[in-house]
Amino acid sequence: MEGIVVQGLRKQFDPPRGPVAADDLSFDIREGEIFSLLGPNGAGKTTTISMLSCLLRPDVGDARVGGFSVTREPGKVKELIGVVPQDVALYEDLTGRENLLFWGRMYGLKGPRLTQRVDEVLELIGLVDRQKDRLGKYSGGMKRRVNIGAALLHNPRFLYLDEPTVGIDPQSRRSILDGVKDFKAAGVTVLYTTHYMEEAQELSDRIGILDKGKMIALGTKDELVHLVGEHTRIEVTLDREAQSLAAQWRDLPRVLDVSEPEDGRLWLLAEDANTLMPRLFEGARAAGARITEINLAEPNLETVFLHLTGRALRD
Amino acid sequence: MRRVWDIAMKELLQNRRDWLAPLFTLVLPAVFTAFLGLLIPSADEGESRLPLALADADGSPAAVRLVEGLRETPLLRLEPMTASEVDGAVQDQKVAAALIIPEGFGAAVEAGQPAALTFVGVQTSSGAQSVRQAVWSVLSGFNTATLAAKAAAGQVAAETGRPLDDTLLGSARSLVEASLAAPAATVRVTDARGSATLDAGSFDQSSTGSLVNWVFFSLLGVTANTVWERSRGLLRRMTAAGVRGSQIIGGKMLAMVILSFVQQLLLVLLGQFAFGVDYFSSPVALLVTMVSISMLAAAFGLLITSLFRSEQAVIATIIITALLLAALGGAWFPLEITGAGFSRVAHVLPSAWLMDSLHGITLQAWGVGDILRPMAVVWMWVVGLLAIAVWRFRPD
Ligand SMILES: Nc1ncnc2c1ncn2[C@@H]1O[C@H](COP(=O)(O)OP(=O)(O)OP(=O)(O)O)[C@@H](O)[C@H]1O
Ligand SMILES: [Mg+2]
Numbered sequence: 265m266e267g268i269v270v271q272g273l274r275k276q277f278d279p280p281r282g283p284v285a286a287d288d289l290s291f292d293i294r295e296g297e298i299f300s301l302l303g304p305n306g307a308g309k310t311t312t313i314s315m316l317s318c319l320l321r322p323d324v325g326d327a328r329v330g331g332f333s334v335t336r337e338p339g340k341v342k343e344l345i346g347v348v349p350q351d352v353a354l355y356e357d358l359t360g361r362e363n364l365l366f367w368g369r370m371y372g373l374k375g376p377r378l379t380q381r382v383d384e385v386l387e388l389i390g391l392v393d394r395q396k397d398r399l400g401k402y403s404g405g406m407k408r409r410v411n412i413g414a415a416l417l418h419n420p421r422f423l424y425l426d427e428p429t430v431g432i433d434p435q436s437r438r439s440i441l442d443g444v445k446d447f448k449a450a451g452v453t454v455l456y457t458t459h460y461m462e463e464a465q466e467l468s469d470r471i472g473i474l475d476k477g478k479m480i481a482l483g484t485k486d487e488l489v490h491l492v493g494e495h496t497r498i499e500v501t502l503d504r505e506a507q508s509l510a511a512q513w514r515d516l517p518r519v520l521d522v523s524e525p526e527d528g529r530l531w532l533l534a535e536d537a538n539t540l541m542p543r544l545f546e547g548a549r550a551a552g553a554r555i556t557e558i559n560l561a562e563p564n565l566e567t568v569f570l571h572l573t574g575r576a577l578r579d
Numbered sequence: 580m581r582r583v584w585d586i587a588m589k590e591l592l593q594n595r596r597d598w599l600a601p602l603f604t605l606v607l608p609a610v611f612t613a614f615l616g617l618l619i620p621s622a623d624e625g626e627s628r629l630p631l632a633l634a635d636a637d638g639s640p641a642a643v644r645l646v647e648g649l650r651e652t653p654l655l656r657l658e659p660m661t662a663s664e665v666d667g668a669v670q671d672q673k674v675a676a677a678l679i680i681p682e683g684f685g686a687a688v689e690a691g692q693p694a695a696l697t698f699v700g701v702q703t704s705s706g707a708q709s710v711r712q713a714v715w716s717v718l719s720g721f722n723t724a725t726l727a728a729k730a731a732a733g734q735v736a737a738e739t740g741r742p743l744d745d746t747l748l749g750s751a752r753s754l755v756e757a758s759l760a761a762p763a764a765t766v767r768v769t770d771a772r773g774s775a776t777l778d779a780g781s782f783d784q785s786s787t788g789s790l791v792n793w794v795f796f797s798l799l800g801v802t803a804n805t806v807w808e809r810s811r812g813l814l815r816r817m818t819a820a821g822v823r824g825s826q827i828i829g830g831k832m833l834a835m836v837i838l839s840f841v842q843q844l845l846l847v848l849l850g851q852f853a854f855g856v857d858y859f860s861s862p863v864a865l866l867v868t869m870v871s872i873s874m875l876a877a878a879f880g881l882l883i884t885s886l887f888r889s890e891q892a893v894i895a896t897i898i899i900t901a902l903l904l905a906a907l908g909g910a911w912f913p914l915e916i917t918g919a920g921f922s923r924v925a926h927v928l929p930s931a932w933l934m935d936s937l938h939g940i941t942l943q944a945w946g947v948g949d950i951l952r953p954m955a956v957v958w959m960w961v962v963g964l965l966a967i968a969v970w971r972f973r974p975d
Pocket of ligand 1: 277278282283284285303304305306307308309310311312350459
């Protein structure tokens, strides 16, 4: 069966001078995979999801979801997809169960089928015990789980999750990430957006890196990391003079990138860690500083983003 | 259609959860109905009569008969005083007008000579003119009776040779007064609207007025909620689930109509059984009027949610609209007392026609045929408002 095929999507807000939130996007998502859109704030993740949910009309281009066009057959597309909005969109004055019942009805469920699905979803999101409490009394993580649950009631073939883990505790985040893997195991095709590279790395079969409305790289995690080349990432913690040393190290040969120091921590992307490391210690000693910690790591998506854009993913 | 119903039921559930809703929907309207009803003077209570200072310097039987006649006039309340006190009462505007019966009035009447009465109207009193007319009509009745009695007694004297003395005059007068009390021909003046309010008890006004005044307040919950839903992306989420804009509007509309209808029903029952207002002369006419009120309020509510994006703006606009429509449409005081010009202008507003219909039903037993014209005007408003509301509605 067909997954999602995106062909030349473009969207500009408030033309002619407004931001181009999606700039000629073309990619496809295969049936049954988890596909992540990774990008910083304002990259165009929500805009892309909105167009794929038929909530926003593209200026140019089209996309097919399960074989149906988002511009010409929005009714068909909406039946196939479950959309988890970025901001929790639920009723605070209704209970968790009442919220699910309502959204189930909005998806056209009724009767015994509705109550059965609500029971199943409550089980899935682990809120059977709290189902009779008003949503206003839930924690942020619990609300996020209901927010996801409301998009699952009609058993969608495609599930879009727009930054579902923003601002919640590690435990709830863990359960959401595990949940997403379960959806995939159950055969659901997942489109996941995030600006946490760890999440994209852990979950995704393939990742698209989005920046300023453009898809700047796309592939599996390994493919993306290869874009950076055979490089090593050196993480350094200094007790002082991090700023000036970072500036100094940028000029060293075979150093490709140096991050902005944060609380004395910074990282470098280098071609040959073995010859570089002694020079780092020397430099620190000369500046009257001490390296308190040093780690070597494979490059990750953060490095890829920096490499491609010259900016950090989170700024 | 199913989703329309589901959305409406969700609104009602949320409304039940909101403890402010019953306050605005029921408690305040009931309190105000009672409060305003006690405040507005009823036409058949003494307070609404116009005070007339009366100085009888004569005291003759003729003067006493004139005073009796004045006392029986429903419009007047007599304040007996001496001639020297009259000036003070008029100056202090304690009375609307004054009438002095001079010494020798009785003798002049007996002799068939002109007798002068002094009438002083208070310039600033809006009632002075009415008092003057009332006094004049009593006087002309008094004159008629006196002349008729004289003529009859004279006739009897001429035909029977009986002397034209006090006894004969007295019995002629009693005969004339008896027949005047049960007149041969009567004219009852009923003016379509004027008489309605003239007869209206205070609760007839305050109870019907509260229906129109408070109907918008029952919708505060749904309208504010709709704006909140839009700003928090819930309307958008409904759209993502495949719900159409028209279904969202339909659900909201249905919820508003149900809520405002229940409110009206309770206020009508309260008016009928606690305040003695006669609502049920024509249940069908009442039902049509109530549904029209609900539809009008819901149409206004929807339009306002379509036009404004913040909860504060919506609540403020609803309250202002409600108060303007109610005040100018005659829900606070009868439009009849404002004069024809104002009333005509106010009948641009649907609320004025609703009040006409409610007054007609409660005071003049209007049936379905009578309310068709006012309801036609109201429904033109409903259709117009709804058209704009649907046209401007955006889920995000
Ligand atoms: N309704 C709108 N009107 C005008 N501009 C908009 C609108 N929605 C988004 N934008 C702009 O489009 C660009 C992309 O926004 P979008 O919300 O898609 O980013 P995002 O990747 O989802 O960001 P975030 O991680 O902050 O959610 C931004 O520059 C944003 O300011
Ligand atoms: Mg976003």
